[in-house]
Amino acid sequence: MTILAVALNPTIDISSEVQHVQPTHKMRTSLQERHAGGGGVNVARVIAKLGGRPELLILSGGATGALLEEILADLPITLRTVHVGGSTRIAFMVYERDTGQEYRFVPEGADITADEVEKAMAAVAKFRGDYIVASGSLPRGAPDDTYARMSDIAAANGVRFVLDTSGAPLRATLEKGQVFLVKPSLGELETLAGRKLDEAGLRDEAMKLVREGRSQYVAVTLGREGAILAGPNGVLRVPAIHVPVKSAVGAGDSFVGALVWLLSNGGTMEEAFRFGVAAGAAAAMTPGTELCHRDDIFAIYEGRAAYDTEA
Template structure:
């Protein structure tokens, strides 16, 4: 007798991109800047999250709005990586983001277009997918497209909740604010900067704890994970607040750390791990991602190794 496998995790990306990364010795104005080691990656929040889940051994279906020649390229890049991808066509041309790493300083220069506008009928397809998909986790991640209504993620959250799925959001600005005000989420993952934008002020350590706890207390989200770069991360839930320092590694690029964190955390939750276990695995995935250049994301073996080392360090500290 065969056992039915759970449905894949659904990721939704409304504003994806083809991510181009390269390197040069020095970035200068006016003159041509010759670059090397050019790399093309499929990008956008939900797209990256699906890549991470797949890399860790999970199953994800990446649905994304895309159009034009660059949209076709994005789909081919995903398929080349073995991602179960589903392009939902739009009239506009999918954006291309560009990053250059400067060897002389170690700095990264990122150029990120706002992306094409979308039509209401194009967004309706996303709502239909969320309503009909069988997966128990729905992840909406990334910025809103031009002209998209700020309540689009809130509408998705309600549709997911109506069929008993857990809705996860990683966004910013009006999309984040409107969703937290109008719907109830399972997990929301703002960065420190996005949380400060949400509350409208700078936050110290105590302020971060309070703001995250307030979101939980309001009923807007069951879990609130705040990523803070080299300062680690914080998880708020009905059980309280867990503060975990960053895993210190040699950083090559900060790109993709947040998406790696979220993908690993939701994958672990879908595998039946506790929120704390999933949160710690997310931190390990974020650390693994910053060890990679450009838009390259985390790798399974490195995530598991970093997580095991971090857990061993915690166990040793508790015995002293």
């Protein structure tokens, strides 16, 4: 089965470490790493780590866009590129050794034009496969209904549409009712609901999206509290998997990438959901923007890792 990951607002992610973060003073960093990043890019990277060969649609521009394409060229990913006038953004993550805290600086990115949006739509329309995963923020200039239009294209072509975004683009796409699976965080689901949610409210709101036909499945990631899956058969609650945490970067993308990869390889939705939870935990074990390791995912999923789970 084939998967198309969509990254309309990709980044070059640069991570490093510093002993102590302080204002004004020059801080000497070490252990600098550079990766291709952004929601859809990370999803594709995870699928590739698991042995798949996903397709990846990116918007790329300027000298930084050329660097992004160069980095991606070394990965087992089939790249579909729409070149744009603005430059691809660069994001920074700094880990402070004194406190174990990480600081993330993510620019919003350049504006894109209506013509560039239409080129991306045309690229999506050409895809003939099984899953389209639209993940990450929209660049400036892209209308709120951009992902909603992609979900319509996917439905017309018989492709399952998976969504991981926030804010107005999330709401606009769910109003279309063409989503196979949506992955909001607790905060994003609370924004949709317009209120704070306790455990019962969380389950009710997730199932409400399913009952109203907005998404066939709703996977809500809860960080240290685990995750829930709402679908036609009700709600499944999976506890957190406690691992030594080095970075939270890419945990949600790892969850989505691993879940869709297992589905595409014949796994059931429950199996894929649990596999996604394992991938999110595995991502937390790696520093910076490294994402998850394949062996860690399978060790956690199969219960071979020496980490405790809690309800």
